[in-house]
Amino acid sequence: xxxxxxxxxxxxxxxxxxxxxxxxxxxxxxxxxxxxxxxxxxxxxxxxxxxxxxxxxxxxxxxxxxxxxxxxxxxxxxxxxxxxxxxxxxxxxxxxxxxxxxxxxxxxxxxxxxxxxxxxxxxxxxxxxxxxxxxxxxxxxxxxxxxxxxxxxxxxxxxxxxxxxxxxxxxxxxxxxxxxxxxxxxxxxxxxxxxxxxxxxxxxxxxxxxxxxxxxxxxxxxxxxxxxxxxxxxxxxxxxxxxxxxxxxxxxxxxxxxxxxxxxxxxxxxxxxxxxxxxxxxxxxxxxxxxxxxxxxxxxxxxxxxxxxxxxxxxxxxxxxxxxxxxxxxxxxxxxxxxxxxxxxxxxxxxxxxxxxxxxxxxxxxxxxxxxxxxxxxxxxxxxxxxxxxxxxxxxxxxxxxxxxxxxxxxxxxxxxxxxxxxxxxxxxxxxxxxxxxxxxxxxxxxxxxxxxxxxxxxxxxxxxxxxxxxxxxxxxxxxxxxxxxxxxxxxxxxxxxxxxxxxxxxxxxxxxxxxxxxxxxxxxxxxxxxxxxxxxx
Numbered sequence: 001x002x003x004x005x006x007x008x009x010x011x012x013x014x015x016x017x018x019x020x021x022x023x024x025x026x027x028x029x030x031x032x033x034x035x036x037x038x039x040x041x042x043x044x045x046x047x048x049x050x051x052x053x054x055x056x057x058x059x060x061x062x063x064x065x066x067x068x069x070x071x072x073x074x075x076x077x078x079x080x081x082x083x084x085x086x087x088x089x090x091x092x093x094x095x096x097x098x099x100x101x102x103x104x105x106x107x108x109x110x111x112x113x114x115x116x117x118x119x120x121x122x123x124x125x126x127x128x129x130x131x132x133x134x135x136x137x138x139x140x141x142x143x144x145x146x147x148x149x150x151x152x153x154x155x156x157x158x159x160x161x162x163x164x165x166x167x168x169x170x171x172x173x174x175x176x177x178x179x180x181x182x183x184x185x186x187x188x189x190x191x192x193x194x195x196x197x198x199x200x201x202x203x204x205x206x207x208x209x210x211x212x213x214x215x216x217x218x219x220x221x222x223x224x225x226x227x228x229x230x231x232x233x234x235x236x237x238x239x240x241x242x243x244x245x246x247x248x249x250x251x252x253x254x255x256x257x258x259x260x261x262x263x264x265x266x267x268x269x270x271x272x273x274x275x276x277x278x279x280x281x282x283x284x285x286x287x288x289x290x291x292x293x294x295x296x297x298x299x300x301x302x303x304x305x306x307x308x309x310x311x312x313x314x315x316x317x318x319x320x321x322x323x324x325x326x327x328x329x330x331x332x333x334x335x336x337x338x339x340x341x342x343x344x345x346x347x348x349x350x351x352x353x354x355x356x357x358x359x360x361x362x363x364x365x366x367x368x369x370x371x372x373x374x375x376x377x378x379x380x381x382x383x384x385x386x387x388x389x390x391x392x393x394x395x396x397x398x399x400x401x402x403x404x405x406x407x408x409x410x411x412x413x414x415x416x417x418x419x420x421x422x423x424x425x426x427x428x429x430x431x432x433x434x435x436x437x438x439x440x441x442x443x444x445x446x447x448x449x450x451x452x453x454x455x456x457x458x459x460x461x462x463x464x465x466x467x468x469x470x471x472x473x474x475x476x477x478x479x480x481x482x483x484x485x486x487x488x489x490x491x492x493x494x495x496x497x498x499x500x501x502x503x504x505x506x507x508x509x510x511x512x513x514x515x516x517x518x519x520x521x522x523x524x525x526x527x528x529x530x531x532x533x534x535x536x537x538x
Contacts, residue, residue, distance in 0.1 A: 008061045024062045033277060033314020035064040036086040039079060041072050042208040048088040051157050054087065072210055072223070073485060080112045080221055090115070090156070093181060093224075096245045096344075098143050099289045100337050102131040103309050105150060110305035112221045120154035131309070134332040171196050172204075174524035178242050182224075187231045188242050191374055200390075212486060215369060217345040217356035218304050231346060232388060233282075234371035235272050237292065237325075238341035247337070251275055251287065251346060251372070257337060262315055262330030269336050273347075275323040279395040281348045282376040282493070284474040285443035292325035294349040296340065302358050310339035337466030346372065356402070367433060377491050382424065382484045392493075405495040408475065410465050412498050416464045418451070420490055424483040428457025432481025436461045438496060439474045444472060470500040 011017075015027030026033045035057070042053035048069055055067050068074075078084045090264075094100045096265050103109055106127050107119040126149060129142030166183030168175055173196050176188035185206060195202035208225050215229045237252035252273040262268035280285040302309040313331035320326070327340045351368050363369040369377040374396065375388040392403040410416055418436060422429040434451030446468060451461030459479055475496040480489045 004057055004060045011063075012060065016194050018062045022062050023064045025364065033064055035066045037066050037068060037084070038087045038089075039068045039070065039075050040084045040089045041075050042069050043072060044089075044091070046162075046259070047091065050089045051087075054089075067482050072213060076213065076221065080115050081242075083111060083115070083117060084471070088115070089159070091162075095181070095336055096240060097335055099131050099139070099309075101143065101146050102127040103151075105146070105155060106131075106309075110303075111310065112305040113309075116155050118153070119152075120149070120153055120157060123149045131335070132331055132333045134334060136334055139334050157303060176242055179412045181242075183525065184241070185228070187228070190232050199400075205454060208386075212380075212386060214362065215377075215380075215386075215486065216361055216363050217347050217371070218299070218302070218352075218361060219306060221306070229386065229388070230371075231373075232375040233373045233377055234347065235279070235287075235373045236342055236345060236346035237275075240338075247341070251279055251292075252341060255337070255341065259332075260328055262328070264330075266330045267332050268313075268315070268328065268330040269331070269332055271327045271337060271340055273327075273341065275325065276395055277484065279372050280393055280443070281350075282370045282391065282491070283348075283437070283476055284439040284441075284492060284493075285348065285350060286322075287346065287348075287372050288322045289319035289325040290322070291349045292346055293319045293346045294353065295344055298328060298347065299344060304359060307344055314340070348372075362482075362485070362487055364489040365480055365482040367435070367478045367489060367491070369489065369491070376493070377489070379490045380486065381488055396515070405474075405493050406489045407495045407497060409497045409499065410463075412470055412501050413460055413464075413466045415464045417460060418477055419458055419460050420477075420479045421456070421458045422453075422481055422488055422490075423457050424481075424488060428455065429481045429488065430455065430485055431459060431483075432459065432479055433477045434459035434461055435477075436463050437478070438463070438468065439476070441472055441474060442451045443474075465498050468498050470498050472497050 009022060016024040016033065019025045019032055021032070024033045025031065038051050038055060040047045042048060049066060051069070055065055058065050059215065075088070079088050092104070103113045105114060105118050105123060107114070107121075107124050111117060123146060126142050126145035130139050130146055131142070133142055166177070166185055168184050171302050172193050174192040175184050175185050176186060176192060178186050178188070193204065194310075196201070210225060212226045212229055213223055214221070215226050216235050217230055218228050219230070224328070235251050237250060239248045239250045240246070241248050253276050255271060257271045258270045258272075260268045260270035273292065273449040275287070275289055275292070275334040281287060296311065296314060296317045299307045300314055313329045313333065313336070315328045315330050317328070318326040329336055329340075333339070348370055350372060351370055352358065364377070364380050374391050374394045376391045378389045379385075379387040390403050391397075392405050397403065408416065420434065424434055430453045432453065436449040436451070438448070440446055449458050449461050449463055463475070473496040475494040477492045477494070478490065481487060
């Protein structure tokens, strides 16, 4: 029952009576209550509306408050790092695996997940049953108990559930609508949809309500738009069918699950993933089992708050060959396959192995937003747009696809100059890096060229092919600069064909006399021969 009058009566009984100004008095201090800090993010109008409604009801019963309507970049540290707030109009969407309840409400979950710092032993026991149960029935019982206890403890107050009614242009075909998740704005739509008149090569414009804050597979907080970008740039071993939730092979073409005894005699699992052999990173190197095991190890080592609950029981990984990745876990959890296969993005070891602060790392500003997914990062300009481009080398590219890299054909020794301009809020950006990288078709490094920046923000790099042998190569053009939170960046790939130089032929010779003489000689010899033959019998 909603009743401001009864709420006021409860406060009166507890000693929080109104002062002369109508505000409640703190009985411990005898002075006006400390204002409650309410934080709402401006890019979500419905959250702003909810926060203002809450503030209005506090006015009605005399509770002082400070309403902070701020950008996400301001709300993030106050809520998830400093816990400097009292009320936050939050929102989240749970996936089909309901073990996310554990991540949000378990006592030991990091504050970026359990940001209300809720702790309750009874709820923890139910959440452990949900998270680590070996059977569907055990997990279901844990989920039901956890929800019962949470409804009694009320660490959060449910306000509403969004209806994901997503409009889209009628020109689009093969759109995937997921009303239980995000409507039509999801990775499946980006993967399958196309223009009705152009199967390949058209443009899909998607409206976002805010900039990405940390487009990185190792992000600290699973922001919606960052997640949307990451799930199309980075790949997973398995993806869920959007309607049945069945496991769909992806980077892993198949897998096996076997019992395994962990150290200490603990019952565990051995999960073996057999990978496809034709997946490549966007910078041309092959995806291998070593990258897979590295991704598991790396996320666990740095205790990434988004993935840590999936790796609590990860003991070790092995890559016996380039297409076999094995995970050993000291649990028999019902969710184990999804933890390792569906929830951990696969990252390129050659990029991330030297990064020691991954939770705060910004790949765009470092020129490192490189995945293996069906879209590759192309360009980002803060406050304006993010451009991703279909990956023409994707291992699942349809056979009839007309997508391909732009081809540059140069003769050995020829040069080609590349230029890009970087600006931010109208001012030139000159602190960036501009690099050309040439790789073989199998990923070996052939050459790098570092560019330079002019005062007007124009970056220039010149590729000289004199020391490149004739053949076909991959050429990558990359610009990255540290501005604002995320940085700015540009990435483009080309097919480079270096042709051999043609040898200059000598000046043409007049063969008329020689040919004429040859004909004459032949005729004379033939005539003489005939004459001789005729005379011999006599």
